[in-house]
Amino acid sequence: MTAPPARPDEPARARALTSLGTAARSRIDAAADWITPLADDLDRIGATWQESAQVCSATAWHARRVGRDTAGELAEIEAPPRSFTEPRWRPRWHLYCTALRFDFRCRALDTALHGASPLDVESADPYIRAHTAFAVLGQSKPAGLTMLDRLLADPEAAGSREVLHVVLHGLWLGHLLPHRPQRILRVASLGPLARxxxxxxxxxxxxxxxxxxxxxxxxxxxxxxxxxxxxxxxxxxxxxxxxxxxxxxxxxxxxxxxxxxxxxxx
Structure with missing residues (x-):
């Protein structure tokens, strides 16, 4: 994968993303539909997977804190296709994966993601692929360590704070994984989390x-x-x-x- 293109006005871009997150939180607090407007807004501004992951993870956390069932609400909306490659569906996948992860639902997440063909999963963005690793790591399956190593060999993934949080969460849950504490220390020391x-x-x-x-x-x-x-x-x-x-x-x-x-x- 190649790095996302530089934005001509990074401060303005950051303000736009903050505005989208603020609007979504306001809709959440008002018990209104927030998923479709947020997904549409991220698609409209051409959000990168990194930007989508940042906004969706923070917004899904807020929804959980106030008692909104993000995964359940997504199930009531048009389901995304079994392909992970369409940018307009990216925010919905990000929200769904994040919501299940926050609830520690490793088995449900594993079933949802591996119901797609292996080609689809491998072509997904690093944030979604991090959740495929999380779902396996969180069940203390050593196969998750291979997935983790492969994921972090991608500079885009290793450079994403959101991706690192996902796999760190999986290692923390996977209590029976071999060399688990050493793995946690290694991931936690990577730049996006350390500085x-x-x-x-x-x-x-x-x-x-x-x-x-x-x-x-x-x-x-x-x-x-x-x-x-x-x-x-x-x-x-x-x-x-x-x-x-x-x-x-x-x-x-x-x-x-x-x-x-x-x-x-x-």
Whole structure:
């Protein structure tokens, strides 16, 4: 794949995408139809897959927070074709994949995506292909690791914050995957998540360090995640506090014996 063409006015483009997301959130809050207008607007401005993934992931998260069933609402609208290559259907696929991922519905997502022919899946954009890997990783199937490596060999995919979040989420869910914590640390250290510090990536990192027995490093990392989280996101804040509790509990259990930290073998 080639990199998307540079936009002549990046600030104006960013403002346009922000405006689309704001309008969608307003429709969500008003209990109005928001999926079709958002998909049509993204198609109208010729959104790249990266732009669609950015807007759709943020909007689907907002819909989930206020109790909207994105996957269910999509099922009531005209279903997208079994091809992933038509740009006008891209936002609907992005919303559908993201909604199922936020609900940890790995099996449902696996069935939905692999119902298409392998050619269709391979021709999909990196954000959709990341969800095919997520669905397998989240079920602790080692085949997902091969899919992950193949995906991240694509510079477009490895350079996308949204793609990295998807596969990091899959690794975090796939508790029985071999070398899981080391894999998490490797993905979380990639540029789009490391600069600037991303609170979700830091939380996944802290969980991996905890699994490796590196509790003090885990505690420092989860505190960095809490500091990096913007104010007002109570749901994510609760997740961070829950991980911090797991880490401090592990520290308390080691208080009366020497703490041997396992080396980070990435």
């Amino acid at each position: 600037p510090a991303d609170p979700i990536a830091l939380m996944r990192t802290a969980a991996a360090l905890r699994q490796l027995g590196r509790y003090r490093a885990a505690l420092a990392t989860i505190d960095d995640a809490i500091d990096a989280l913007p104010a007002g996101d109570a749901t994510v804040h609760a997740d961070l506090v829950r991980e911090r509790t797991l880490i401090t509990t592990a520290l308390d259990l080691t208080r009366d014996r020497p703490l041997v930290e396992e080396p980070d073998t990435q």
